[in-house]
Amino acid sequence: MARTRREILVGGAAALGWATFGGLERAAAAALRGATAPATNTVVVALNLFGGNDGLNTVVPLRQYPRYRQLRPTLALARNRLLPLAGHAQDFALNPGMRPLARLFAAGKMAIVNGVGCPTDAQGLFDHEASQQNFLTGQTWGSAPPTAPSGWLGRYLDRLAPASLPGGIDFSGAPLLLSGESASPLSLNSINGFGVYPSDDFEARYAAYARLHAGAAAPGVAARNRALRQQVLALGGELQAISDGYAVAGGVTYPPTYLAAALRDCAALIAADRGVRALAVGHGGFDTHAGQQEVSDTTPYHEGLWLTAAEAIDAFYADLVGHGLASRVLLLVFSEFGRRAEENSDLGTDHGLAAPLLAIGDPVAGGIYGDYPDLSAGRLVLDGNLDVSVDFRRVFATVLARHLGVDPVPILGGDHTPLGFLG
């Protein structure tokens, strides 16, 4: 019995025979492959590291190494295992799990923005939920937002003309980032197998299903359900065709992880060029209160998280390059907060403040931006935390102004000086 269960779990929709259908869609998919995208359609992919990434063990400040060791007697990464950063070997080094990212940095394709965070007088600073909300909305309402918050990328999407696919597609489970006043992102697990394909009496049932959702529905929950099923009807076939028709660039292999699968879908959607301009993917497990360096499968826990992320990003970037799409795409890697400077008694770190943020891709002017927070006792803030040197909204203003080509002021509700990481 357990085996059956595992089989259907592994097989997923394919086990139901739903993922394979129609010659028509396949023909459309074949046509897609020939399409070339204009280079002006810029796209942002946001990678949300859920749980609060330990920035201090991600980009290690070598000039403050003795103090770092003092704060982290057991969790400090050994100097000889750290990955040097090309051109900054005396200043900073990366977590050993980030090897592919060290290569991207050396190639000038990655910017590190140090000291990014929410202003320290905001509310809910150490609370996952409020801090996620701050990063997704680009606001600092903290724990008391207005009733209908919108995401900073969602407010950008509001300004775009409608296209065949929604402007925002979410694979992260945190669609707020891409939800605007009017823009409503499509939330998916995968572009493969999304749709409704009744097992029996297919044509009659499918037609009746479409009719059920064509008319009006009572306002509220019923109407929302109807609208979602209209999306399923309208987009299921198109997304399946995009998925079936997408060929990963030669020589590129995505690792077998959820994050990599989502990034592969992002690449397919960007290549299809049907109006998708902002995508969100997620990678969880960064809430390292305990056993942060506990070794499983030869890799310490936090390093393993980065290894998964770095390998997926590496494949995604190579795939974009292979398809000639890299100049259009910016990948932004962020987390809701960093972690406490000092380790706790459980070989972990508690919720903190500032942390580095990564911007990756061909549009990026690689290098180091922002001041690394001072770790000395007198310079830590709010009871032992890394101070914020770069207001997180300056990063978003940079992306809006320099990559997406829109005025950030109305979107962010204020003037936040852009940084130089997009040239």
Add this chain to the structure above:
Amino acid sequence: MIMRAALVALTLLLAAAGPTQAGGGAAPAPQSLGAARAQQRLLAGHLLRRIGFGPDRREMHEVLRLGRAAYLEQQLHPDTVDDRLGERRFHPEPGSDDGGEEWQLRWLTRMTYSRRQLQEKMALLWHEHFATSYGKVGSYALMRDQERLFRAGALGNFRDLLVAISTDNAMLIYLDNTYNNGQAYDENGDKIPPNENYARELLQLFGLGVNALNLDGSLVLDGRGRPLPAYTETDVKEVARALTGWIAHYPEDADEEDPSAVIAPAEFAEWAHDPGAKVVLGEVIPADSERGARDVERVADIIMAQPTTAPFISKILIQKLASETPSRGYVQRVATVFATSRGDLRAVVRAIVGDAEFTSPAVVRAEVKTPIEHLVGALRGLGARGGANSLYYWTSVTGHLVYFPPSVFSFYRPGQKGALLTAAGVALRDQATDSIVTGLADRGFDAVWDAPGMLRRYRLAHRPAVAVDLLARELLAAPLTAATRQVLLDYIGPQVSDAKLRGAAWLLMCAPDYQVN
């Protein structure tokens, strides 16, 4: 078997033939009898959807027979409900050679077949509230013990629940409070701070909430109109100190776990407890080097004494059982009961369900169904059998698999069931009901719906309208919209074949009518 089928048919006929009880108050005028009966059925279905996982024939009959208030009282005392018939249909408990997922299957089939529907609904509610994942705990035996804790304490006292969950093995592991050492020092002799993970979530998510609340659930504001926090960062650190010293028991061999193993409760180690005085939310917990284990009870008492706790917990319970957008008055009435009864959950649930707002038009059939409510409700409405594997698979892909909340923020946040309602999610729900009505045993989906039996018993072959109305009666327990009814009739055509009956049932469960709870 024939006997049972005949009984069920008879029950249905009786329910259709007229009111089976006199009820209190004035008898309705003859011309409104039909309308009154429809209203009774609507509210009976409403009660069963909210305090349980939706109507099935037996429970529908029970509510109509006893009346809603008496039925609720019975459900509030689950030990008085004879559940032997339900238990026979639970997935069996795993033996030592089985996989631990068997416990999840057992829980899913309990939700489906137990007659103690409220107890099961509350057990799930507390699992959602005190979210703990096997993904980190790594032991099904410990998840099972926590599930039992939620079932046993489902309708007990909230303060006791706080103490029990704070010292529960699975929770100690999930939020890192096990081996949280209050007497650890670095090489310079300075104290290493304790782990704040559990302390923070205890205050933020489990007991108190981020913001100070008035009794009606509205925010307490300062002079500048900003919300006041319910606790400070210092309170988090002080609670973390108070809860040091607890050590979880793990199963002996985590890799080859015996899911039937009996695991000892967590232990308290005085040597790992910080014995100093703590100040939590303005209350002093005095220094004590001999009875540190009592600190957890003191913390629970302090939380219970906060004015914010009653509206915070009451509102969450209302949002899960009644309405995601309750009026302030509703919250205040329930929170008053919470406060005066000092967290008596039976009294609180009685207040929620007994409130006039519970049966108001803004609440009846106006809420989002969670995936579990959608799918367990489908099996109950159809009168299906089995379904353990089906429920396991489909609740997994729709993000609502018990023992696997994605984070401590659970499957969805209170008041945000809508987050589970995505385009991908509704497509999966419709795929799930397709697998249930079609019967795809060869592909591992083990829900069985006896469509041929229904065709035969009700002689539906030439009566499409009767078939549609019967399906609506069982699955919706509410009036069917004319538009949906017409689509179903057009789909079936003049003859109700087995395939058409199955298709019509599926379409009904995909229709807007079925999506509202």
